[in-house]
Amino acid sequence: MDRIIIRGGKRLEGRVPISGAKNAALTLLPCAILTDQPLTLSNLPRLADVDGFGHLMNGLGISTSIAGAKRKGVVGRAMTLKAETIVSTTAPYDMVRKMRASILVLGPLLAREGEATVSLPGGCAIGNRPIDLHLKALEALGADIEMTAGYVRATAPGGRLSGGRIVFPIVSVGATENALMAAALARGESVIENAAREPEIADLCRCLVAMGAEIEGIGTERLIVQGKDSLHGADYRVMPDRIEAGSYACAAGITGGDLLLEGANADDMGAILSGLSEAGLQVTHEAGGIRVKADGPLRPLSLSTAPYPGFPTDMQAQFMAMLALANGTSVLTETIFENRYMHVPELARMGADIQVHGRTAIVKGVEKLTGAPVMATDLRASMSLILAGLAAEGTTEVLRVYHLDRGYERLEEKLSAVGADIERDGEG
Ligand code: UD1
Numbered sequence: 001m002d003r004i005i006i007r008g009g010k011r012l013e014g015r016v017p018i019s020g021a022k023n024a025a026l027t028l029l030p031c032a033i034l035t036d037q038p039l040t041l042s043n044l045p046r047l048a049d050v051d052g053f054g055h056l057m058n059g060l061g062i063s064t065s066i067a068g069a070k071r072k073g074v075v076g077r078a079m080t081l082k083a084e085t086i087v088s089t090t091a092p093y094d095m096v097r098k099m100r101a102s103i104l105v106l107g108p109l110l111a112r113e114g115e116a117t118v119s120l121p122g123g124c125a126i127g128n129r130p131i132d133l134h135l136k137a138l139e140a141l142g143a144d145i146e147m148t149a150g151y152v153r154a155t156a157p158g159g160r161l162s163g164g165r166i167v168f169p170i171v172s173v174g175a176t177e178n179a180l181m182a183a184a185l186a187r188g189e190s191v192i193e194n195a196a197r198e199p200e201i202a203d204l205c206r207c208l209v210a211m212g213a214e215i216e217g218i219g220t221e222r223l224i225v226q227g228k229d230s231l232h233g234a235d236y237r238v239m240p241d242r243i244e245a246g247s248y249a250c251a252a253g254i255t256g257g258d259l260l261l262e263g264a265n266a267d268d269m270g271a272i273l274s275g276l277s278e279a280g281l282q283v284t285h286e287a288g289g290i291r292v293k294a295d296g297p298l299r300p301l302s303l304s305t306a307p308y309p310g311f312p313t314d315m316q317a318q319f320m321a322m323l324a325l326a327n328g329t330s331v332l333t334e335t336i337f338e339n340r341y342m343h344v345p346e347l348a349r350m351g352a353d354i355q356v357h358g359r360t361a362i363v364k365g366v367e368k369l370t371g372a373p374v375m376a377t378d379l380r381a382s383m384s385l386i387l388a389g390l391a392a393e394g395t396t397e398v399l400r401v402y403h404l405d406r407g408y409e410r411l412e413e414k415l416s417a418v419g420a421d422i423e424r425d426g427e428g
Contacts (some may be wrong), residue, residue, distance in 0.1 A: 002401040003411065006389035007421040008371055012257035014418035016248045017266045018289070019045040019409040020238035023314075024200040026101040027177045028207050028238060029053045032062055033108035034185055035211060037233030042078040044238055045409045049099055054079065056095045056102050060109070061087030080243065085164070086113050093119035093150060100174075103131055106154060107178035110143060111185035114159035118152050132169060133175035140164040141179075141186050163188030163227050171196045171307040176223075177204055184213040186227035195223045198308040199268040203239045210234035223289035240265050243314045245407060246272040247383050249292040250318040251415070253281050254325060254391040258293040259418060266290050271311040275303060275319060279326065300328035300365060305336050317343045317384035324352035325366035325391060333360045345383035346374040348389050350396070368393055375399035379407040386411070390420055 020043035029050070032039040044050055054064045064085040087173050089109050096102040096119040109116035121131065135152065141161040143154045163186050166179050174194040181204075183190035197219060205218040211234045214226035245264035251275065252259040266273060266285050273283050276292060280299040284291045300323060305313040313336040317399065323330040324347055334340045342363055344354050349372045353364040371394030376382040382403040389396030398404075401424065404411055412422050 004398040006396045012255045012418045017262045018240045018245045021241035026205040030104045035231040038082045040080045040235045042237045046404045052099045091118040107182035114156040129381040133172045134178045137166045137179040140166045145333045156247045161186035163190040166192045168194040183225035190225045192223040207236040214260045242268045250322045252292040254322045262289040264290045298326040300326040300330040304333040316382045321384040321387040323363045330363040334356035343384045371396040373397040
């Protein structure tokens with residue numbers, strides 16, 4: 001299995017191209033199910049999860065063709081998906097288990113074919129993560145839901161969903177996405193209350209509109225969808241990855257560096273950029289991107305994760321690694337997922353001083369971190385170990401690199417280009 005080896009202590013400086021957003025890509029790909037015409041998505045990141053989703057779509061009978069994948073150094077690529085006919089309406093256990101986002105085919109399959117069967121995702125490294133809100137939303141659009149042998153089977157009476165009112169008791173990104181895609185082809189009007197406002201949801205809405213959908217309230221917590229009898233093909237460019245950009249910003253912070261995050265969109269990154277400034281980094285908006293520059297010692301801060309526009313749970317681990325070297329004590333609170341501190345014992349092995357009490361982590365800044373072999377069990381936790389390794393004295397070996405490959409495009413290449421001493425070893 002591959003591992004990443006980092007010899008720490010190098011100051012990072014230069015330009016890092018920001019890729020298309022993984023979480024936007026994973027909800028834009030299933031939009032192709034909603035039409036028999038081609039949907040072309042450009043600026044798609046080259047990630048294991050995107051490839052995995054492509055395979056899931058192939059299994060449903062949707063053709064995928066990729067342009068630009070082979071050219072070295074190209075950031076992003078385009079994929080054309082065409083769902084002329086759907087040959088299967090089942091997302092099998094093996095796909096859903098490996099990639100939770102597979103659940104996002106449920107809404108569009110049900111809307112297009114009047115039925116869909118999707119495996120229950122099961123437990124996952126960062127918490128329990130049920131799908132009850134996805135199912136309740138589809139029921140509000142008229143679906144009948146049955147559970148059999150670890151699978152959810154949803155059917156639309158008479159073969160078509162009807163518009164309805166969906167009121168989410170808590171904010172869910174995935175459930176809002178499934179609801180939107182389903183409502184786009186339902187008969188009549190749907191209203192989604194307490195919708196997630198993550199920028200990836202607005203990206204999904206804009207893609208659906210480009211395909212002929214009618215959606216009001218984009219970017220707000222109340223979305224109104226006028227269902228259409230059919231949608232058409234479109235060309236759509238995936239938004240930049242705000243979490244990737246935030247992760248590289250932390251790399252600038254933790255190494256005392258100066259990075260221009262090329263193509264990052266500051267409008268989507270309010271809470272992340274405020275956190276960086278509060279931690280003592282200089283954040284400036286420049287033509288072509290956001291520049292993050294260290295300016296004296298890192299300062300401690302208090303952060304609590306929350307749905308957008310709050311501070312994203314997907315940035316908690318990376319900030320924690322950075323704050324492990326701050327000049328004082330930080331308090332981080334995780335409110336979204338119950339088991340999202342699995343990087344803490346690994347950071348502690350590198351010398352970090354972190355105490356977890358329930359959902360709160362107290363991070364006492366230390367003078368230095370030291371390299372060690374470490375492993376993590378989820379994507380963002382793995383990135384926090386990479387960040388710690390970039391700043392640590394000595395050599396850090398990060399195992400289970402496949403987590404990183406799910407969400408960071410060309411990680412070693414991007415970090416080496418700005419001065420990191422990092423390599424991948426395939427023999428580990
Ligand atoms: C998405 C993101 C993930 C991010 C998360 C929160 C993708 C592919 N993944 O995940 O990177 O960390 O948003 O910003 O976009 N919940 C329920 N019932 C449900 C659904 C969710 O109780 O049916 C709970 C979850 O357990 C969690 C909270 O709602 O506590 C938010 O989860 P949700 O926003 O749904 O996360 P995902 O869409 O899975």
